[in-house]
Amino acid sequence: MTAKTYTPRTAAAGVEAALGLVEGRWKLLILFHLFDGKVLRYSDLERAIPEISQKMLAQQLRRLEADGLVARTAYDEVPPRVDYRLTPWGQALCPALDAFLSWTERRDDESPPRPAA
Amino acid sequence: MTAKTYTPRTAAAGVEAALGLVEGRWKLLILFHLFDGKVLRYSDLERAIPEISQKMLAQQLRRLEADGLVARTAYDEVPPRVDYRLTPWGQALCPALDAFLSWTERRDDESPPRPAA
DNA sequence: CTGTATCCTCAGAGATACTG
DNA sequence: CAGTATCTCTGAGGATACAG
Numbered sequence: 707m708t709a710k711t712y713t714p715r716t717a718a719a720g721v722e723a724a725l726g727l728v729e730g731r732w733k734l735l736i737l738f739h740l741f742d743g744k745v746l747r748y749s750d751l752e753r754a755i756p757e758i759s760q761k762m763l764a765q766q767l768r769r770l771e772a773d774g775l776v777a778r779t780a781y782d783e784v785p786p787r788v789d790y791r792l793t794p795w796g797q798a799l800c801p802a803l804d805a806f807l808s809w810t811e812r813r814d815d816e817s818p819p820r821p822a823a
Numbered sequence: 824m825t826a827k828t829y830t831p832r833t834a835a836a837g838v839e840a841a842l843g844l845v846e847g848r849w850k851l852l853i854l855f856h857l858f859d860g861k862v863l864r865y866s867d868l869e870r871a872i873p874e875i876s877q878k879m880l881a882q883q884l885r886r887l888e889a890d891g892l893v894a895r896t897a898y899d900e901v902p903p904r905v906d907y908r909l910t911p912w913g914q915a916l917c918p919a920l921d922a923f924l925s926w927t928e929r930r931d932d933e934s935p936p937r938p939a940a
Numbered sequence: 941c942t943g944t945a946t947c948c949t950c951a952g953a954g955a956t957a958c959t960g
Numbered sequence: 961c962a963g964t965a966t967c968t969c970t971g972a973g974g975a976t977a978c979a980g
Contacts, residue, residue, distance in 0.1 A: 714855035714871070717924070722851050724923040725842065731973075734839050738831035748942055754831070759974060764943055774930065786941050786980085798929055802922035806841040807834070809919045813891065813912055848953075865962050876954060881963055903960085903961050 727773050728799070732758055732766045737792070740776065741800065745791045775799070844890045845916070849875055849883045854909070857893065858917065862908045892916070 728734060739754045740746060746754070751763060767790060770776035775796035781787040845851060849872070856871045857863060863871070868880060884907060887893035892913035898904040
């Protein structure tokens, strides 16, 4: 991409696949609550993200786990206990997210006209 | 994000907004065709992305323009002519996209088990 | 506590036809 | 050439109830 030799369709497909792993209204929110090595239980996440429904929380956690971003640990205890943390690969998402953040912050520097929304 | 002091909700919202500018099935494909300073007409883009409908092409171009990523130039000629190119800010998206691409490429290095889809 | 199952709504996306 | 106007379909997301 930085290079001059790329195939638009291939590069776009690659980035799109990566974006898909993080897409949707909730995944990023969940990931940000787990960044920096934090380990949270299902109910911790419910409290941290009050607007999410149980369905969406469970569903997105399943997807993040299937995609290898999040690790789920279930303890066989009498009140069930399950916790979630990021995998090393999940943690490695940070730089990419940072790059996006700094890109948005450059908006005002480089696009003076800005034709309004 | 790399820093230890961030508010999950704020950071997530920021990244989500940035991702929104690039979301959807077509925007990345359009952007990749315009990277590297290329200037394309509407019909060039139609040819470059044959599966896109006129509606979606026009709609996504409007959005990219409104968001300040793409610049539209209409020439007042007898067969209408319009071309599209990236704004400087649009060009500046590359590093962020690169970061995402290198992240996906690290998957196999760091997540040996991979529980299948 | 940690989830599933069901039903519903709505915006994104596609097909097709038409226009300055 | 460069679009707009409709219509329809689909799937993400949400509300609510139930279960191990």
